[in-house]
Amino acid sequence: MAKMWLVAGVILLVGLMVAAVTMALVTTLGGPNLLAADSPEGVVQRYLLALQKEDYREAHSYLSSDLQTRCSLDDFVGRHYWPYAEEGQVTLEKTQRYDGSAVVRATVTVFHGDAPFGASEYSYDRTFQLKLEGDQWRLTGPDWWCPPF
């Protein structure tokens, strides 16, 4: 009797695992949904996606006019400024708007794998500052980095 319960338990566990893996595979395919293009978080998202695709011209276009002057397109090319794109994800935490400016807070989660004990995952926060130029949000900082983040 005990053996039957054990077998049933193992079958149930295996079934649950298969279901979980299937669900995880299905739901995580396709990448993140695009946020509204006219929102501060949407601009940050498109900026990050452009960097990931190495479309530096598009990424440069999301900077404010002041920042574009200080940070040229050439500054984007050849910089190793995205070491973790392949290894983690950026999650939106909060967006705060004040009159004509906004602050977007995000959490970057990075996974590192090293043999043989393989693994660590850590997170850190990043803050993006934006301002309204006309009717479009544009990145203004952190202005001590070029390009930002």
Added chain:
Amino acid sequence: MWIFYSLLNLLVPLAVIGGIVAAVTAWRRRETFEASTEADQGVGTVKRLYFYASTFAYMLVAGIGVVLTARYVLDEMFGPPVLRRETGQLALGVALTVIWTPIWAWHRLTVQRFLEEEPAERRSILRKLYVYLTLGVTAALVAHASVELLRWLFGARPFSGYAVAALVVWSTAWVFHWSAESEEGQPSEETWIVRRLYLYVTSAYSLAMLAVGASFAIYFVLRGVYEGLYPAPLLLQGEEGIWGNGMKNALSVALVGAALWAYHWLYAARLDKRSDLRQLYLYILAILGGVITTLSATGVVVFGILQWLIGTPEEASAAAHFRFLPGALSPLVIGLSLWFYHWQTVQRERSPLGQLRAARQTYAYIMAALGLGALAASVIVLVSTAMGIAVTSARDVLVGTDWWRDRIVLVLTLLLLGVPVWTYYWFSMQRMVAAGHAEERASSPRRILLFGVVGVGTLAFLGNISYLLFVFLNALLESTLSLTLLVDAKWSMGAVVAAVLFVPYYWLTLHEDRKAAKESAARPSARRKSVTVLIPEGSGPFLAGLETALRAKPRVLCRLDPDVGMPELSADDFRSVERRIGEAPGDRVLLVADATGVRVYSYR
């Protein structure tokens, strides 16, 4: 030039290891009953030390040379295109291979010739240390290379000739030495100990690889499920789906760990049921590791649930708050699996006479200590929180009225974990003592726990009382006496209360144990003597009965005389043997058992 410094650096630890081994061998020669046996004659310790240490070192260097050479060739043939490949490694690899491989081969043939000249060389501990150190190092290198290879196969990294080269070279070395050792066998208890050390150390770290890898793999799956059910606002995702580099790395580590552990634990060590090392592995590493992982993960889950129910969560929505669950549930699953599987193994292997081993005692007292630690921490936090609630000036926070909620959640979490753990383990050992297992009172793990609690508790009590008195007197003398002193002082008060609650109880328990020990010392006991027994092979039942009567493992010498026979003793007969051992003069006793009965001899 750096390689020569590296070789020099390799020689230093080898020399240290060799020195330790020589010292241990010399010490055992003074102590062992086999001081005059053939195993210690003929080849000589210094000669052995040189040949075995050299053979090990030369094998490593030659292996490194072959790996470097093969790596270069493989990278050239299959590796990603490079602008310019460094040829220094190829030159170094060829040089090491050409010079050190023949030297290793000659040394290896020489050490094998030792066996032909002196068959008793099979019993040499130095030889076994050489063999199993070689096996241990090559197994670890194979594990590392296998993980790298799997990472490439899964697409987590580009092709690397090192992984293939290292895997082939070190696995060949491992198979070669394992086959040779299988033919030689382990003719003595000491050689068995060396083999067991290798088996259980390798099982331990491979189990750790399996646990870590599986934990991360489950974490990625659970995170995928959770984000599917409650999607987080993602700005960017590094890779699509759960089949990212993280999962690939995790599976690589888990699969290699599983293979290594399965071979060493499930196959190679499957018949070794009676060794202390096995008990140590089971109780102290596997079960204790599983329990601690389970309790820690449970604590995180319980805290998160209670914080949502009665605490002050930072997140507004339940979905955001419980996003920690995948990270807590994955180690919980692994911890429970480790605990369940190894506990079942222990139950299956435990002697039908319920023999208690030192490893089990150590495990139980460590768990009792952890439970007690959780209880003490809960008392400290509870007292300080209560003072903060009762006295406004004693609070740490400047604004907010709900600051105490998370503290109470922490207290409840610690109590929910600490109470069952401490009561179960501590009182189960107390029941063993009450049932008449007098040697339990004198066991080292129990004494360490009792003295540790009394010592640490007393220090904590005196230290914190001193601090409170200092704070009070200082404020009094400076005319700054006010309730704001409680901001820091409340933690010391909590520690004092915890010490007052637990230390007297453990001090009284210690007192009872010492009283019982004095009464027991007045009676002669076999259990305080060093017992050696000379028996023929196949005397398992006799040995089991003797161990039950003595509640300890005697040292066993295997008698080679033919047709010796064994006596058939009842439980009363074994108790009689125990009494005769207790009454024999001196601290060392030799039992000689054959068909005529059991004779007891004292020796020095």
